[in-house]
Amino acid sequence: MFVRRTPPCLMLVLLALLAACADRPAAKPVTPLTLDYTRLGPIKLAVSKLDFINHSPLVPPADAAAVSFKPQLADAAYRWGLDRLQPVAAEGVAVYNISNAKLTRTKLPQSGGINSWFTRQPAEKWVAALTVKLQVTNAAGGFNGHAEATVTRSTTLPEGATASEQENAYRRVLLALMDDLNSAMTQAIQHHLGPVLVTTP
Secondary structure (H helix, E strand, O other), rough: OOOOOHHHHHHHHHHHHHHHHOOOOOOOOOOOOOOOOOOOEEEEOOOOOEEEOOOOOOOOOOOOOHOOOOHHHHHEEEEHHHHHHEEEOOEEEEEEEEEEEEEEEEOOOOOOOOOOOOOOOOOEEEEEEEEEEEEEEEOOOHHEEOOOOEEOOOOOOOOOOHHHHHHHHHHHHHHHHHHHHHHHHHHHHHHOHHHHHHOOO
């Protein structure tokens, strides 16, 4: 009777693959993310009305994963404007326009060879972008002006990323992107909309 033996080299490969799988850390569960920018204080504007407009491109229906991420980029930008911008005067109109809020996902090339068996290669690059504009018209003294900011952040995901890993990656990108937006828009408003900034309590 013959007994078929597994070649030693193949056995080593199988053991290495099992070890690689065992070493993969379990993804941490994702807790709901609630954005709140009121802690940063209001940006008081000498206008009587504040409107919000979202002109961001629609997410393709095929990109179900991107649609499922909450909050969406446009929603986060809206929350920032709602929490921070405050009209406090009797005349003038401010319009907060979200013109670009999108998450682009690009496949990355994969390398072959035996090393690819033991490591998770970067498989996708995500780029998140936001553009917002605050337009002021007919304020006191006939002032008209605008402040605008565009911010981007990116990250890469490994091959076979779980839903939890994708959610966590999205959260990191979103929070960093919103920190950038807060900094950029605050500076832009101070620089371009000084005549309608109200600094008194």
